[in-house]
Amino acid sequence: MTDRNDYLNRIRTIEEFLYEEASYLDRPDLDKWIELYTEDGTYWMPATEDQEDPVNHISLFYDDRVMMEIRRRNFVHPRAASKDYTVRCSHIISNVRIEEESDGGLIVTSNFQCVMYYHDKQTLYAGRYRHELVDIDGQYKIRHKRVDLINCDGVHGSIIIYV
Amino acid sequence: MSYNESTLDGLVTPTKIHRSVYTDPEIFDLEMERVWGKAWIFIGHESQVPEPGDYTTLNLGKVPVVMVRDKEHKVHVLHNRCGHKGAKLVDKRCGRIGGFRCCYHGWTYRLDGKLLGVPNIKGYEGTGFDKDDPQYSMQKLARYDSHRGFVFATLDADAPNLRTWLGGAGDVLDNLCDRSPEGEVEVAGGILRYEHDCNWKMFIENLNDTMHPMIVHRSVVDAANEYIKTLPEDSPHRDEAEIIPPFGASYENFEATGITGFRYGHHYDGGKSSIHADYSVDPDYETAMIASYGKERTREILTFNTHNTLYYPSLTIKSAIQNIRIVRPVAVDKCVIETWSFRLKGAPDSLLQRTILYSRLINSNGSMVGPDDHTAYFRMQEGLRSQASDWVEMHRNYGTDKDLGDRWTNTGTSDLDMRSQYGAWRHYMLGEAS
Numbered sequence: 001m002t003d004r005n006d007y008l009n010r011i012r013t014i015e016e017f018l019y020e021e022a023s024y025l026d027r028p029d030l031d032k033w034i035e036l037y038t039e040d041g042t043y044w045m046p047a048t049e050d051q052e053d054p055v056n057h058i059s060l061f062y063d064d065r066v067m068m069e070i071r072r073r074n075f076v077h078p079r080a081a082s083k084d085y086t087v088r089c090s091h092i093i094s095n096v097r098i099e100e101e102s103d104g105g106l107i108v109t110s111n112f113q114c115v116m117y118y119h120d121k122q123t124l125y126a127g128r129y130r131h132e133l134v135d136i137d138g139q140y141k142i143r144h145k146r147v148d149l150i151n152c153d154g155v156h157g158s159i160i161i162y163v
Numbered sequence: 164m165s166y167n168e169s170t171l172d173g174l175v176t177p178t179k180i181h182r183s184v185y186t187d188p189e190i191f192d193l194e195m196e197r198v199w200g201k202a203w204i205f206i207g208h209e210s211q212v213p214e215p216g217d218y219t220t221l222n223l224g225k226v227p228v229v230m231v232r233d234k235e236h237k238v239h240v241l242h243n244r245c246g247h248k249g250a251k252l253v254d255k256r257c258g259r260i261g262g263f264r265c266c267y268h269g270w271t272y273r274l275d276g277k278l279l280g281v282p283n284i285k286g287y288e289g290t291g292f293d294k295d296d297p298q299y300s301m302q303k304l305a306r307y308d309s310h311r312g313f314v315f316a317t318l319d320a321d322a323p324n325l326r327t328w329l330g331g332a333g334d335v336l337d338n339l340c341d342r343s344p345e346g347e348v349e350v351a352g353g354i355l356r357y358e359h360d361c362n363w364k365m366f367i368e369n370l371n372d373t374m375h376p377m378i379v380h381r382s383v384v385d386a387a388n389e390y391i392k393t394l395p396e397d398s399p400h401r402d403e404a405e406i407i408p409p410f411g412a413s414y415e416n417f418e419a420t421g422i423t424g425f426r427y428g429h430h431y432d433g434g435k436s437s438i439h440a441d442y443s444v445d446p447d448y449e450t451a452m453i454a455s456y457g458k459e460r461t462r463e464i465l466t467f468n469t470h471n472t473l474y475y476p477s478l479t480i481k482s483a484i485q486n487i488r489i490v491r492p493v494a495v496d497k498c499v500i501e502t503w504s505f506r507l508k509g510a511p512d513s514l515l516q517r518t519i520l521y522s523r524l525i526n527s528n529g530s531m532v533g534p535d536d537h538t539a540y541f542r543m544q545e546g547l548r549s550q551a552s553d554w555v556e557m558h559r560n561y562g563t564d565k566d567l568g569d570r571w572t573n574t575g576t577s578d579l580d581m582r583s584q585y586g587a588w589r590h591y592m593l594g595e596a597s
Contacts (some may be wrong), residue, residue: 045529048353055516058353058504061529066390066401073386074531080382081542082534155356155499158534 007098014108015096017140018131022091025114028161030072034065038134038141041065043162045147060152060159075161087161088117093129105143106133112147114163125163126150166193171592175585178561179554182547184588185362191495198476198591199224202427203306203315203328205478205489206230206240208505210312210349211257216274219257222491223316227251228304230314233274240307240316241276246299263301276301311340312347313478331570332429335472339482341464344448344455344509348485351506352519356499357528361540363476363490363498364584369536370471370479371432371580373417374559376410379539383531384411400443402520409438410525410532420470420575424564426597428475428587430580437470439483447511455509473580475587485518488526496544502526557581 024033037043044054045061054062063071074080091114100107107130114125132144147163164170166189174181174190184190207219207230218231220243227243229252243251245265252263252272262279263272271280278300281287287294307316308325313336315325322328329336340348359366369375387407420437424430433440444465452461473479480487485507491499504518525532547555560577573579590597 047355051353056352056512056519058355058502058519058522058527060355060523060527062523067403069390070383070386070403070407071531073389074383077382077386079378079385080531080535081379081538083382084538153354153356155358156528157358157360158537159529160534 011096011098014098014106014133014140015093017133018093018096018108018110018129021142022093022112025162026089026091028075028087028089030068030075030161033162034068034072036140036142037065037068038136038143039065041068041142042144043068043147044144045149045159045163046152048153049148051152060149060156061147061162082158082160085119085160086117089161089163090115099130104135106135106140107131108133112163116161116163118158118160123157125159127152164189166190168593172589175589177582178558179556180581180585182553182555185364185544185555186495186547188495191362191492193592195224195492198588199318199492201317201319201322201591202476202587203317203322203325203474204476205474206307206314206316208312208348208350208503209238209309209314212238214259216259216261217257218253218260220251220253220255223304223318224492226318228316229253231274237275238307238309238314239275240304240314242302242304244301245270246272246278246301247281252301272301276303311336312349328427329474330425330427330429331423332425332431332472332474334467335431335469335480335482336474338464338467338469339480339485339505341456342452342482342485342510343507344451346455347508348505349508350503351515352504352522355502355522355527357502357526357533357537358493359498359500359537359540360496361498361537361544362495363492365540365543366490366498366500367473367476367479368581368584369540370473371422371430373420373422373432373575374414375536375539376412376417376438377414379535380410380532382535384408386531402442402517403524405442406521406524407532409441412438414576417575422573422575422577422579424571424579424583425569426587427590428584428597429473430583431469431472432575432580433469434467437468437483439470439481440468442483442517445511445513448514451509451511473584475584481521484521485514486522486526500526557585 021036043063047058047060051057075083093110093112095111097109099109110129112129116123127149130146131142133140134143174184204223211219212232215232215234218229220229228240229243230240232238245252247270250265250267252265269282272278281294304316305318305320340346391404420433422432468483471479477490485505487503489501502522504522506515524530557578560573564571564573564579587597589595
């Protein structure tokens with residue numbers, strides 16, 4: 001029973017971390033969001049189901065810290081026409097599971113739904129997250145986040161911010 | 164209103180375009196019939212259907228078609244419609260089949276479209292129905308042909324042949340293929356599909372509009388340059404640093420690259436130079452190219468440096484980057500733009516990887532470039548509802564296009580591209596010489 005309680009407590013801690021990340025995208029606040037990533041952290045949104053490779057196959061997003069830093073600056077640039085509109089999101093995360101565990105590292109999968117309000121339109125994004133988390137001094141950081149939209153290979157409009 | 168030759172004629176002058184050309188659903192329907200129904204339209208690449216039975220589907224304008232390779236390895240472009248009640252015979256984006264079989268009453272067809280089997284055929288005896296009458300087979304498009312593996316088709320039996328139609332603009336398609344040490348390319352690395360809330364022409368009119376990058380893309384160029392400045396000098400090379408900043412190139416820079424237009428609405432900017440000209444070259448690639456072509460020819464191939472090339476109205480290519488974008492009109496105020504990447508056969512993996520990186524950085528729905536272009540398009544689409552003026556203007560450098568016989572040239576910031584496109588528009592819509 002203790003093992004079970006330990007597991008549930010850990011899931012709860014991980015959930016809180018995922019909620020924190022989501023809250024920085026809900027607002028959105030990319031300055032704070034980036035801080036959750038390791039220096040070698042990456043964010044990947046594949047453009048096809050079960051995509052294995054972000055380098056030899058096209059993706060909707062594949063950013064490392066350098067691209068995140070550029071995007072963070074672009075997002076608030078006064079002359080970025082596509083960023084002239086309010087962006088508000090509501091992320092719901094559920095079905096959180098620990099897929100793999102090793103020394104100092106965790107792979108966590110979850111389901112998500114994100115409603116994004118942008119340019120007078122609400123768009124629903126849904127799918128599965130896969131977070132590679134590392135424990136740095138008792139704090140989780142994201143080494144890799146993979147976002148598999150259920151309609152990854154469908155027709156999309158502009159996806160104006162990370163999901 | 165219903166348009167006739169005289170009202171259509173008044174919509175486009177050498178220096179302006181009536182707003183209804185972008186906003187009236189009736190014009191859109193006429194364009195689907197006359198422009199998309201007469202021009203050669205890009206269908207796909209032969210590498211997508213390497214084996215007999217391989218197919219891809221698409222809409223040519225509004226018409227559902229299928230590209231398929233038959234048992235003799237010949238590629239056909241057929242109407243995707245059962246000869247019986249009209250159901251689409253295949254409805255996936257691509258796949259492999261032994262033959263066509265309708266999901267409704269099970270009529271079957273050979274890979275070249277010939278009707279093979281009609282279940283319980285005895286009910287047709289003595290009715291005048293003849294299974295071997297070609298009208299019940301899948302219909303071939305009026306004409307289809309390929310150039311260096313690029314398959315085009317037209318619904319117009321009287322269209323000029325494909326090579327004539329491509330004209331001098333075909334040099335860029337050749338250059339894309341010549342950049343392979345084996346002289347061949349293949350589709351690779353997946354497809355992006357980007358819905359645009361605008362008329363399809365706004366997208367193609369932006370391709371060689373070199374007055375917009377320094378305005379529209381300033382934000383991403385600033386963001387990139389600002390961040391790059393904070394990096395230590397000995398930071399590792401990043402292809403991003405070669406790809407993003409040229410979008411902020413100066414007017415003088417774009418003027419110097421020049422623009423070249425051709426019959427049937429095709430055009431490209433660049434030639435001797437373009438925003439892709441300063442990319443570093445993988446030494447292994449250069450070695451492979453020189454081994455195939457020799458030094459002189461390799462230099463010729465790699466210094467023919469165009470930016471965007473339009474094959475009006477459906478295909479736009481970047482030979483120096485090896486990606487293409489395909490225009491799929493949906494409604495008067497909606498189109499889908501697809502981005503495809505190509506592998507240069509015999510080239511190191513780094514080339515495809517750069518193509519993929521470029522498509523992701525510049526053309527992806529999640530990029531910092533495409534969405535700013537898209538914003539300009541949908542603002543035009545909305546702004547043109549205003550009756551403040553009925554006209555969109557295209558005066559830049561009017562009257563100074565240089566006529567070189569088979570092509571026209573002008574400074575890179577001119578509206579020569581617009582004039583070239585609307586020459587073709589008038590050709591298809593009004594039957595004028597192109």
